[in-house]
Every structure is written in structure tokens, then in C-alpha cells.
Amino acid sequence: MPATQTVPAAARMFLSGNDAVARAVWEAGTRVAAAYPGTPSTEILEILSRYSGLHTEWSVNEKVSMEVALGASMVGARAFCAMKHVGLNVASDALMTMTVTGTEGGLVIAVADDVGMSSSQNEQDSRYWGRFAHVPVLEPADSQEAYSMTLAAFELSERLKSPVILRLTTRICHVKGVVHTGERIEVEPKGFVKDPRHWVMVPGNAKPRLPSMFERESAARAEAEVTPLNFQVDGSDRRIGFVTSGPTFMHVREAFPDAPVFKLGLSCPPPLESLRRFAATVDAVLVVEETEPLLETEMKAAGIACHGKDVLPRIGELAPDVLEPAVKRLRGEVVPEPEHVPPQQVFPRPPTMCVACPHLGVYYTLSQMRNVIISGDIGCYTLGAGHPWNALDTCISMGASMGTALGMDKGRGKVDENKKVVAVIGDSTFMHMGMQGLLDITWNRGNVTVLLLDNRAVGMTGGQDNPGTGRDIHGEETARVDFAKLCEALGVKKERIRVLDPYELPVLFKALREETKIEEPSVIITNRPCVLIDHYQPAKSYTVEEDRCTGCGNCIEVGCPAIHVTRRDKVVKASGKEVDLSFVRIETSACTGCGLCVQPCAPEAIVHADPVQSVQSVQSVQFVRK
Amino acid sequence: MSKITNILVCGVGGQGVMTATEILAEAAISLGFDVKKTEVAGMSQRGGVVTSHLRFGDVVLSPQIAPGEADLLIGFESAEALRWSHMLRPDGVALVNSGRIVPPVVNLGLFDYPEDPVAQMRALGLTVHAFDASSLAIQLGNIRLGNTVMLGACADRLPFPAEALRDAVLARFGTRKPQLVDANRGAFEAGRRAVAGEALAATES
Numbered sequence: 001m002p003a004t005q006t007v008p009a010a011a012r013m014f015l016s017g018n019d020a021v022a023r024a025v026w027e028a029g030t031r032v033a034a035a036y037p038g039t040p041s042t043e044i045l046e047i048l049s050r051y052s053g054l055h056t057e058w059s060v061n062e063k064v065s066m067e068v069a070l071g072a073s074m075v076g077a078r079a080f081c082a083m084k085h086v087g088l089n090v091a092s093d094a095l096m097t098m099t100v101t102g103t104e105g106g107l108v109i110a111v112a113d114d115v116g117m118s119s120s121q122n123e124q125d126s127r128y129w130g131r132f133a134h135v136p137v138l139e140p141a142d143s144q145e146a147y148s149m150t151l152a153a154f155e156l157s158e159r160l161k162s163p164v165i166l167r168l169t170t171r172i173c174h175v176k177g178v179v180h181t182g183e184r185i186e187v188e189p190k191g192f193v194k195d196p197r198h199w200v201m202v203p204g205n206a207k208p209r210l211p212s213m214f215e216r217e218s219a220a221r222a223e224a225e226v227t228p229l230n231f232q233v234d235g236s237d238r239r240i241g242f243v244t245s246g247p248t249f250m251h252v253r254e255a256f257p258d259a260p261v262f263k264l265g266l267s268c269p270p271p272l273e274s275l276r277r278f279a280a281t282v283d284a285v286l287v288v289e290e291t292e293p294l295l296e297t298e299m300k301a302a303g304i305a306c307h308g309k310d311v312l313p314r315i316g317e318l319a320p321d322v323l324e325p326a327v328k329r330l331r332g333e334v335v336p337e338p339e340h341v342p343p344q345q346v347f348p349r350p351p352t353m354c355v356a357c358p359h360l361g362v363y364y365t366l367s368q369m370r371n372v373i374i375s376g377d378i379g380c381y382t383l384g385a386g387h388p389w390n391a392l393d394t395c396i397s398m399g400a401s402m403g404t405a406l407g408m409d410k411g412r413g414k415v416d417e418n419k420k421v422v423a424v425i426g427d428s429t430f431m432h433m434g435m436q437g438l439l440d441i442t443w444n445r446g447n448v449t450v451l452l453l454d455n456r457a458v459g460m461t462g463g464q465d466n467p468g469t470g471r472d473i474h475g476e477e478t479a480r481v482d483f484a485k486l487c488e489a490l491g492v493k494k495e496r497i498r499v500l501d502p503y504e505l506p507v508l509f510k511a512l513r514e515e516t517k518i519e520e521p522s523v524i525i526t527n528r529p530c531v532l533i534d535h536y537q538p539a540k541s542y543t544v545e546e547d548r549c550t551g552c553g554n555c556i557e558v559g560c561p562a563i564h565v566t567r568r569d570k571v572v573k574a575s576g577k578e579v580d581l582s583f584v585r586i587e588t589s590a591c592t593g594c595g596l597c598v599q600p601c602a603p604e605a606i607v608h609a610d611p612v613q614s615v616q617s618v619q620s621v622q623f624v625r626k
Numbered sequence: 627m628s629k630i631t632n633i634l635v636c637g638v639g640g641q642g643v644m645t646a647t648e649i650l651a652e653a654a655i656s657l658g659f660d661v662k663k664t665e666v667a668g669m670s671q672r673g674g675v676v677t678s679h680l681r682f683g684d685v686v687l688s689p690q691i692a693p694g695e696a697d698l699l700i701g702f703e704s705a706e707a708l709r710w711s712h713m714l715r716p717d718g719v720a721l722v723n724s725g726r727i728v729p730p731v732v733n734l735g736l737f738d739y740p741e742d743p744v745a746q747m748r749a750l751g752l753t754v755h756a757f758d759a760s761s762l763a764i765q766l767g768n769i770r771l772g773n774t775v776m777l778g779a780c781a782d783r784l785p786f787p788a789e790a791l792r793d794a795v796l797a798r799f800g801t802r803k804p805q806l807v808d809a810n811r812g813a814f815e816a817g818r819r820a821v822a823g824e825a826l827a828a829t830e831s
Contacts, residue, residue, distance in 0.1 A: 014655050118666060142662070142689075175664040175689040176651065247688075254688035321692040339716055340694025341750045346709040347737035349638065349729045351672030383672065388734050556733060561673055565733045582735065589769070 015179045017146040017172035021110055022047035023179070024150035025080045028106070029187035030054050032072035034065035036432065037461035038084030039119040040173035041112035045082055046464075049473045053184065058464055058473045061398070061432040062087035066094045066109065073107040073163075074199065076190035078154055082110040085126050086397065090433065092129070095163070097201050099133040100209050102161040102216065105189060106154035112168040115290045116317045119460075121378065121395065123315065125292040126167050130268030134217040137165045137268035138229065139246040143177035149265060152229060156266075160223075162216045167267075169290060171247040171317060221269040229265030232278060239331060241282030243275060243295060243306070248288040248318050255320040256327065270295055272302045279304050286311070286330065288318055353383050355562040355587075356538075356594035358455055358528040361502040362424070364558045364596065365509050366391035372420045372516070373408055375448075377401035377434065379426040380459040380530075388559050392424065401425045402437020406446040420516035421447065427454040428466040431481065435490060441521050442491030449515045450523045453502070454483055455530040463533040487523045496522035503528060505599045531592065539593030541609045544585050548605035551581030555597040555606065562590040563597060630683035631785050632691045636710045637702025638727045639674050642773035646700070647678035649777060650784075653794035654682040657786050664689040673729065677710060700780055702773070703727050704756070708743035711752060719753045721779050721821060723772065725760030755779070757820045763813065771813035778817025788818065 015023065022044050025033055033056045035045040049056040055072075059065035062083040072079035083091060088111045095109070111129070114120035130137035138153050140146040146168065153164040197205045224230060235241075237258040244252050245264040252261055262278045264270065279285045279299075285306040287296040296308030311330045312318060325335040353359055363384040366374060376382055376392035377400060385392035394404055405423035412419070425434045430452055441448050458464040465471040470480025484497050496518070498511050508526075515522040529535035555563055569581040586597070588609045598606045633650060637643040644665055651663045659682040666677050679691045691713060699714045701707025701722040714720060722744055732739050740746060744756040759779065763772035774795055781788035792814050799806045 014651060014661065116666075171664065171689065175662060176648075177662045177686075177689070178655070178660060250687045250689070317690075319690045319692065320688055338694055340714065341712050341716075341752065343693075343712040344708050344746070344750075346705050346740065346743075347729070347732055349673070349675045349706075350731070351639070351674035352730050354672065380672070387731055387736060556730075559730060561730050563733065564728055565735070568735070580735070582733075584733075 011181060013179050013181055014176055015143050015147070016043065016174060016176045017140065017143050017168055018043040018174070019047055019176075020143040020147035020179050021082075021150050021166065021168070022051070023181050024147045025108070026051045026054065027182055027184045028151055028154045029078055029185045030080050030154075031077035031105075031187075031189065032069060033057075033080040033082075034059045034068040035082040036060070036062045036065055036087060037458050037464045038062075038087050038112075039461055040114060040170040041082045041084050041087075041110060041168070042461045042464070043173070044110060045473065046462075053186075056473055058466065060467060062091040063094055066091040066098070069107055069109070070094060070098050070103070073103040073105040075105070075192045077105040078187050079105055079107050080110070083112070084120065085111060085113045085124050086120065086122065087111070088126055088129060089124075090398065095129065095133050095135075097206075098163055099135055100201060100206050100213055101199055102209075102212065103157060103163050104161070105187075106157040107163045108150065108153040108157060108166055109163055110150075110166045110168060112170070112173050113290075115169045115171065118170055121397065123291055125290075125294065126165070127268060127294055128292070130165055131294075134213050135163050135165055135268075136160070136220045136223075136266060137167050138265060139167045139267045140172055140265070141247055141249040141263070142172070143175065143179045145265070146172055147179050147181060149229065156220075156223070160216050160219055162220070165268075167246065169246055175247075217269060220266075221271075224266045224269055224271040225274050227266050230271050230274060231263055231265075233261040233263065235260040238282045240284050240286050240327065241278060243278070243285060243287045243289075243299070245289060245295070248290060251318055251320050251323060252288055255323045264295070267295070270298050272299065272304070275299055276302065276304050279306065284330075286327065288312065288323065290318055291315065350386055351383060352386075352561050353380065353559060354531050355560055355590050356531050356592040356596070358502045358526060358530070358594075359384065359453060360558055360560055360594075361505055361508060361596050362451060362453060362526060363389035363391045364600075365505060365512060366422070366424075367557065368509070369420075369512065371418055372422050373416070375401045375405035375408065375421065375423040377423075377425040377429050378460075379429050381424055381426055381453055384424065388557050397433075398429055399425070399433025399435075399437050402434050402441060402448075402450070405448040405450075406437070406441045406444065409446050409448055410444075420449065422449045422451060422512075422516065424451045424453065426459065427452065427456065427468040427483070428458040430483075431467055435486065438487065438492070438521075438523070439490045446521055447519045448521055449512065450521070451512075452483060452487070452523055452525045454525055454527055456535055457530040457533045459530045459532070463530055483525050487525070492521050492523050496520060497525070498523075499525045499527050501528060502526035503594050503596055505596065539595070541588045541591035541593050542586050542595070542598065542606050543588050543609040545605050545607055546583075546585075548603050549583050550603050550605070551583045552602065553580070553582040553584075554600040554602070555584060556582060558597050558600065560597055562587040630681055630686060631698075632696045633680040633698045633700065633780075634691055634696040634710060634713050635678045635680070635700045635702070636706045637676055638706060639672060639676050641676070641702045641727075642770070643676045643678050643702055646702075646773045646777055647680050649794050649798055650680055650780075650791065651682075652798070653786070653791040654680070656794060657790055660684060660686045662686045662689040675706065675709070698780060698783055700776060702759075702776060704743040705740055707754075708740060708746055711747050711750060714752055716751070717753075719755065719783055720747060721776070721783070722747070722754055722756040723759035723776060724756045725758050725772075755821050755824050757824050759817065759820070762816055762820060766813050766816060767809065771809060774810045774813040775817035775820070778814035779821040781814070781818050782822070
């Protein structure tokens with residue numbers, strides 16, 4: 001990836017919400033932008049890193065990214081950080097005091113909720129943070145608004161001296177639309193002003209600042225009543241007036257083109273008086289909000305009668321096909337049977353690990369072990385919970401594998417006393433929040449075997465760099481973490497730290513057996529890169545010699561998607577036991593020769609392919625690096 | 627409200643579903659339409675299900691196509707086309723790559739791959755044009771041409787001239803990989819011919 005690229009001039013552009021936010025952050029003259037990758041927000045910083053004139057970085061976690069942005073704001077620079085919804089939980093410690101200090105240079109926090117949960121562990125509603133932290137929340141409804149509201153957010157932040165939250169959802173981040181853009185302005189930082197009463201938040205300084213936080217909130221409340229970001233669309237069908245924010249505005253306009261709509265752009269603090277006036281002009285009000293009944297509750301508390309989650313789902317997106325039947329029922333109308341064909345039952349196609357993924361060997365080995373509890377974490381390796389391995393027992397939050405493993409170890413009773421506790425975590429997750437947990441394990445004498453899967457990438461979000469790769473967001477060389485030394489520094493004995501090749505199954509199996517027997521913390525670090533990044537070197541591919549395959553199916557247990565069953569059979573053993581047989585072939589054009597499937601193949605039927613590779617199906621393009 | 631065209635593209639992570647939809651969008655933009663495009667692709671790079679919604683017309687509001695509202699369903703994989711067939715309007719058209727990508731859960735024997743997804747779609751009363759775009763791409767020299775073949779296949783079923791889409795395909799390769807322009811031009815026309823031939827055979831039989 002080039003460090004910078006020629007920035008397209010102001011134009012009519014086809015941009016995703018993430019792209020539009022990045023463009024506006026750049027145009028706003030922002031000097032510092034930081035993030036930790038997280039779907040659906042990742043692309044904002046990826047795109048920003050290609051612009052020139054500002055510092056961009058992957059931070060080790062969201063809290064650090066927010067603190068970096070705050071520091072830049074303190075010196076008077078415009079600053080930005082982006083994160084997914086759960087990232088703001090991590091960053092909230094900084095947020096909750098930043099709102100007491102207030103900000104200097106404009107500071108915008110983009111937080112992307114995964115409404116519909118395409119790639120997250122929960123569906124929390126980030127709009128709550130606006131109420132909790134007393135900061136304004138802006139909610140764009142499409143790419144054009146994502147662009148213009150980002151610019152508005154900087155202006156509002158500087159006027160109110162408050163951080164501003166830009167609440168996005170998957171259906172904003174990953175939707176492309178036409179956007180009219182502008183040019184960058186340069187904003188020279190005013191400089192840091194030493195003022196302990198402003199920036200040193202000890203009780204004596206913080207207490208006198210609390211009223212200013214509420215004054216800012218009042219100013220924002222007054223602004224919400226008059227800003228053009230909140231507006232009304234008139235309609236002739238006044239039976240139901242809709243109150244919407246974010247992408248639901250477009251869904252409501254699509255489904256009910258004749259209905260009056262109140263559209264919230266600056267949705268926190270809510271413009272309750274404007275909403276009251278709107279409610280008086282329609283027969284009934286329906287609040288359409290993803291996901292919690294937040295506005296609905298606030299409107300009801302203000303004495304504005306409305307419907308909301310009594311007729312709409314509290315979970316998932318409120319797309320037109322969800323809204324239409326709900327509104328029909330509310331109006332007492334009959335919901336017609338759909339005319340289109342009903343959904344067809346087709347096998348599930350869950351995400352899989354890639355061909356030759358270094359995690360395959362780890363999970364194959366774990367799946368062969370008995371009496372283990374495997375505490376998991378967040379990343380590609382969470383897929384180890386699926387077939388065929390079924391070798392991951394928990395997944396909660398970033399870095400949680402460490403603490404939950406220790407808690408299991410300390411809390412277990414007789415029924416679990418002979419079980420081994422193993423924690424599995426990836427390199428980037430370890431540095432995000434995992435290493436503190438490992439420190440807790442060593443400090444409190446836990447008996448946990450940690451598998452640290454170092455694939456030199458933030459794999460699940462697209463292979464971004466991290467402190468373990470020795471490269472920054474621009475791909476340029478920088479300091480590189482030595483995981484073995486880091487674990488030693490965190491208190492793991494040197495002899496309990498092993499660095500292994502995850503493609504060598506016997507070595508991995510032996511190490512796991514030995515380390516789980518020893519009753520003290522140990523760390524097994526695997527050292528092979530993600531197959532989707534440029535560190536990865538493919539090797540000579542394999543094929544199956546058909547006449548030697550006995551159909552034992554051992555290779556299938558590795559879980560590589562390049563292995564396909566060609567036919568099934570059954571045999572009755574001498575013992576009378578019926579055994580299923582699965583004869584296989586390898587999709588040679590997809591195989592990159594990791595050799596994992598060769599190892600459990602007793603009849604040695606898996607051999608290197610001829611130089612002329614056969615291409616048999618579209619599978620071959622499935623895991624080609626972008 | 628003026629007519630909006632709804633195109634749903636579906637397939638498996640890594641097949642180029644999103645790129646193909648992007649090119650369709652670029653063609654629509656070049657003709658001055660308002661366009662919105664959205665994906666549902668959580669962890670799609672990992673071999674999961676991918677769908678991409680494309681809507682264009684005078685003014686597009688919601689980016690999502692509702693079930694039963696797609697004018698055109700472009701299936702990059704046959705079981706995926708079947709999975710999303712409820713998105714098609716009763717009078718819509720499905721263009722399907724009859725090539726298969728069998729997932730690990732089927733190889734493990736946990737689920738069955740449908741015997742003939744295209745026949746199943748036709749039995750539902752849907753208009754389906756199917757051909758093996760994967761094999762055609764391999765014949766043309768590179769499996770990765772499959773996605774240009776599929777774009778060629780839909781080119782004569784759009785509310786704008788096929789040339790606009792062809793130009794968008796070639797413009798993309800012209801700037802990124804000029805050496806692939808001729809191969810893609812060939813793949814595009816091969817896709818067009820394949821679906822025309824298939825449609826003709828279907829009328830004759």
C-alpha cells in the first residue's frame with residue numbers, strides 16, 4: 001500500500017460511508033487520526049492512511065486511539081478516532097473524563113454499530129454513550145450525510161468544546177452512494193495552553209468543571225431544536241408520523257413515501273420540543289430506531305405519546321420488509337401473503353479457515369486432545385469453535401481468553417480437576433488487551449497453557465499491521481515486538497516459552513501435552529504468517545493418489561477447504577462394526593502445499609502434484625490474496 | 627416514484643461478487659443514475675455467503691432490496707442462487723453459474739449439497755438462465771475471468787446498453803491491469819454469447 005496517493009479533487013464520487021467519513025476527516029484539516037481495526041469501521045483509517053497532510057495510525061487498542069486523538073485536540077489540532085461499537089467500551093474510560101475536560105481542537109469519534117451482527121459478538125447501541133457522557137451524537141443516513149455530518153461534527157465540537165460522536169452502522173459504513181465532496185482546509189493548531197485546572201483531572205480540578213459539562217449539553221440541546229440537521233419531511237398520509245435517525249430514515253421513506261417523517265441528524269440531545277410539535281400534527285407517532293427504544297423512552301418521559309418497540313423488533317435492522325408488515329398491523333390492516341417464492345432450505349455456509357491457514361494445525365491438534373477446556377478469543381481463530389474441530393469453548397471480548405482461563409483454573413471443582421485449561425489468542429488481540437491478562441495469570445500463579453497464535457496480522461479485518469509485524473499503517477518499518485521476550489517480561493519462565501512451527505503437528509502435539517502437564521503458566525507461540533498477507537510464501541501443491549486413498553477421512557479432520565470428498569462408502573470391519581469411508585481429492589490449484597493433511601494420512605496417498613496443475617472448479621479463486 | 631432497478635448478486639467469499647457489483651455500479655453511475663450498493667458480507671473472505679445489493683434509478687432511498695423485489699439475480703454459485711431465489715420478483719430473471727463450490731460442512735457429511743439447484747429454481751416457476759461460467763473461464767485461460775463472464779451474461783438484461791457495462795469492465799482493467807484488457811473483453815463477449823445460446827436452447831426445447 002502506498003503511503004500516500006494522489007487525492008481525487010472535489011467531485012461527484014461513489015463512496016462508501018467509511019470512505020465518505022475519511023474524505024471529510026481529511027477535508028476538515030485533521031492532523032491526527034487513529035483507530036484499531038474493527039468491522040465495520042476498519043476502512044475509515046485504511047483510506048485515511050492514503051491521504052497526505054495528517055498523521056494516521058493503527059493504535060494498539062481503541063482506548064489508546066482515543067487518547068491519541070485527545071492529545072492532539074489538547075494542542076489545538078483537529079483530531080479523529082474510529083472504532084466499532086465494542087471498541088468504545090474499551091475506550092470509554094478516556095471518554096468519560098474527556099467529557100469533563102472538554103476538548104480544544106475539534107475531536108470527532110466515529111463509532112460503528114454492527115446492527116444485524118454480521119461480524120460482532122453483540123449488538124449494543126452506541127447512542128447511549130451520548131447520554132452517558134453528555135456529548136452530542138450525529139447520525140448520518142447515507143454516504144452523503146456521512147460526509148457532510150463529519151464536517152459538521154468538527155465544527156460543532158470546536159464551538160461547544162466537546163467531543164462529538166458520529167454514530168454509524170454497518171448499513172452506513174458498507175453502503176456506497178453518490179457523494180459531492182470538497183477540498184481540504186488547513187487548520188493550524190492554536191498550541192497547548194498549560195492549565196492544570198483544565199487538563200489535570202484530580203477531584204479538586206474536576207469538580208469545578210462538572211457544571212461546564214452540563215452547560216455544553218444544554219447548548220447542544222438548544223442547537224438540536226434549531227439545527228438543519230434535524231428536519232421534517234411533510235406527507236399527505238397523516239395516520240402515522242415517523243421519527244427516524246440514521247439509515248432508518250431511508251427505509252421509512254422507501255416504505256412510506258406519503259407519510260410525514262421527522263428526521264434526526266443531531267439525535268442527542270434529542271430535540272424534544274420539535275418532536276412534540278411534530279407529534280401534534282399526526283394521528284400517531286412511530287419511532288423507528290435501531291436498536292434500543294432510546295428516543296421512544298425519552299419521548300414518553302417527556303409526555304409525547306408514541307409507538308416504538310411495541311410494534312417493531314428490538315433486534316436487527318429495520319429495513320422496509322420489516323417495517324411494512326409491522327405498520328400494517330399497527331394500522332389494523334391485513335398483512336398480505338408474499339407473492340414471491342418462499343426462502344429455500346440450503347445447507348449453511350459458515351465462514352471457514354483459509355486453505356493452508358496456520359491455525360488449521362493448531363485446531364487439528366487441539367481437537368485430538370481429551371480433557372481440555374479451551375478459552376478462546378476474538379479473531380479468525382474463533383472459527384476453531386466450528387466444524388470439524390469443535391475446539392474452542394468460549395469467546396467473550398478482546399483479550400478475555402486470559403482472564404477467563406485463570407478464573408476457570410481458580411474456580412474449578414472436583415468435576416474439572418483433571419482437565420487442562422488452555423487459552424488461545426492471536427498476536428494482535430494479545431497486544432490489544434490480552435497481555436494484561438497474561439500478567440494476571442503469572443502474578444496470581446495460574447495454571448494455564450497459553451497458545452499465542454502469531455500470524456503477523458490482524459487477520460479477520462483484512463491483514464492489517466500491528467506491533468508484532470514491525471510495520472506501521474503505511475507498511476513502513478518500525479519497532480517490532482518480540483513475543484517470547486514480552487512473555488518472559490510478563491513473568492512466564494523462559495523454559496515455559498516455546499516458539500513452534502504450527503505446520504509440524506507432532507512437535508505441536510508434544511509441546512501441548514508437556515506444557516499442559518506442568519502446573520504453571522506456559523506460552524506456546526506459533527510463528528507462521530497469515531496466508532492472505534505478503535509475508536506468506538506458498539509451497540508446491542499436493543494431490544491425492546486415488547488408488548492409495550483408503551477413505552479413512554483423517555485428512556478431512558484437518559479442516560482445509562481444498563480437500564473435497566469424491567465418493568462415500570461403508571465397510572464392515574472384522575469386529576462387525578460399520579465404518580464410513582470418505583475418498584478425497586485435493587483442489588490442487590487452491591493448495592499452497594502447507595503439508596498439514598499429509599501428516600495424518602497413513603497410506604501416504606497425498607503426494608506433490610505434477611507441475612501441470614489441474615483446475616477443476618471455481619474453488620481455486622476462493623482464497624487468492626487481494 | 628420512478629422505476630428503480632434492483633440487482634442482487636450472490637456467491638461465495640473470494641469469488642469477486644463485490645467487485646462485479648462495483649463494476650455494475652460504475653456503469654450505472656457513468657450513465658448519470660443515482661446508485662446505491664450494499665453488501666452483507668460479515669466474514670466473507672473466509673468462504674462464507676456473500677450478497678451484494680445494487681439499486682439504481684432517479685433517486686434511490688433504501689440501499690436494500692426487499693425479498694421478492696430483485697429484477698435480476700446474478701448467482702456466482704448454483705446453491706447460492708437457490709438460497710437467494712426468494713429475493714427475485716415473480717417475473718424477474720436469474721442468471722446462474724452452474725459451477726459448484728462445495729463447503730467443508732458438506733465434505734464432512736454434515737449436510738447435503740442440493741442435487742440440482744437450477745432445476746429446483748425452475749420448478750419454483752422462476753426464469754433461470756444457467757451455464758457453467760467457471761468452466762468457460764478456465765477454457766478462456768483463467769478461472770478469475772469467471773466474474774467478467776458473469777457480467778457479460780447479464781449485459782443484455784440491463785435497462786442500459788451492454789456497451790456501457792463492457793466499457794466499465796475494460797476501464798477497470800485498463801487502469802489496473804492493462805495486460806488483461808483483451809482477455810476480459812473476450813470473457814465478457816463469451817458470457818454474452820453463452821447466455822444467449824442457453825436462452826435460445828431453452829425456447830427451442
